[in-house]
């Protein structure tokens with residue numbers, strides 16, 4: 261939460277008294293089961309506190325703060341006592357920034373289709389211009405209120421504004437079009453946009469896109485909600501007594517670090533790495549924008565079958581750009597001198613593809629798409645989940661062709677028809693159906709759902725999976741949609757799999773299920789190369805001992821570490 265300008269320290273900004281029950285808005289009556297109860301915890305948030313909401317039920321706390329639940333009995337001074345005492349509308353003094361829906365919720369800040377292509381009219385508004393607009397809106401808003409009515413905190417001061425941009429690393433980006441900002445840059449820009457309006461409370465939903473317990477230093481307090489346990493208090497007490505007591509039963513995984521010592525996924529099969537065929541071969545690759553912004557400078561990178569790579573680099577260092585050259589999404593992929601990729605792909609042949617690579621411009625895009633399994637924030641935004649009637653099954657199947665739209669009986673078969681001789685086609689189809697069920701079983705609700713809640717007693721494992729496969733993708737939670745799009749990336753056993761921010765938006769149970777699948781060694785075959793993109797070492801499913809290599813991008817240059 262952002263330090264408040266309101267001075268009366270004794271009245272809390274937020275207060276949910278002890279012995280309160282919090283209900284979903286539509287809950288019929290008091291006999292309905294509450295979302296959570298405060299029990300003996302009297303939860304108060306004061307100005308200058310910085311709270312982190314954690315635990316599986318944190319979403320309920322968030323919804324409560326957004327006014328989307330009913331607190332019973334109604335708190336005597338409202339949920340927002342300080343604003344009540346000042347006769348202010350709490351929701352006008354609160355800013356909510358959600359990162360859960362990935363970049364698309366940034367709206368004005370993102371458009372996947374336009375990013376690499378020619379910019380359209382209106383796409384070229386820069387970050388600086390957008391911030392100027394916001395400040396102008398605030399000026400107008402301010403002019404409509406008197407200083408006494410407390411409805412406007414006054415404009416951010418010039419010095420404070422400059423410091424804000426500096427601290428978020430946005431100063432050099434002011435002249436960059438919004439559309440060109442990288443994911444991390446967009447996140448930071450959205451936080452700055454909220455702060456520019458000088459709210460008393462900022463709610464940031466999943467701002468860090470990380471797997472788990474990296475609690476930023478500025479967090480002073482923690483509110484925890486899971487099943488029947490609600491706890492709120494100072495950070496030190498949480499990590500001391502509370503975690504020890506609450507997690508003593510063994511559920512410590514979420515607070516432990518990293519993947520532990522999983523040994524699966526170890527690339528094997530070739531005596532030395534150099535014996536393995538190349539999947540990607542880049543030499544001297546460059547990307548320059550507007551003739552001057554050099555994003556990639558003479559990048560050379562070879563990826564071989566069985567390789568496990570961690571692609572690293574700060575926000576804006578060019579990771580997405582580099583990967584978009586490999587996936588063929590970037591128009592400049594055609595003009596690179598040396599950008600070699602797999603020209604064919606046969607999931608049922610032992611090796612998976614013809615070992616002689618071809619230049620990107622000689623590979624039809626549908627073939628390239630079928631050779632690369634991708635899950636990324638960009639894909640999550642762009643995936644046309646609203647395609648009428650698209651079920652989970654349909655969505656997973658699109659992974660075989662790397663396409664977006666289910667194509668009738670043989671989803672993604674278009675390119676395969678060209679590749680395979682008559683007679684082999686059924687074999688492929690059979691393999692595909694089997695693979696779909698495999699990933700659905702491995703990563704579907706059987707692996708992560710709270711079984712008491714979502715399964716009726718006696719329901720068989722496959723029944724739950726079948727029911728899940730038939731659900732419209734739009735009916736799933738954001739976390740469930742992420743898991744489905746991960747299944748889509750894995751289903752084809754493509755020679756190259758790219759997993760960019762794979763954990764973001766997933767619930768804890770899903771994260772554990774995916775981790776278990778990666779560790780089991782069944783997720784990837786030895787013929788597959790995998791590139792993981794994350795800012796956090798502990799999110800990478802493999803260790804150096806298991807063959808992990810790192811490729812770092814920095815100031816346009818790339819190097820193997």
Ligand SMILES: Nc1ncnc2c1ncn2[C@@H]1O[C@H](COP(=O)(O)OP(=O)(O)OP(=O)(O)O)[C@@H](O)[C@H]1O
Pocket residue numbers: 375376436439440441442443444445549550553555573574575576577578579580581582
């Ligand atoms: N069309 C464009 N014009 C100008 N600059 C661009 C354009 N597209 C991208 N950029 C710039 O290229 C740089 C690299 O962006 P990219 O998305 O590849 O970074 P990234 O490493 O993936 O970052 P993140 O970790 O935040 O996702 C950024 O500084 C971005 O502003």
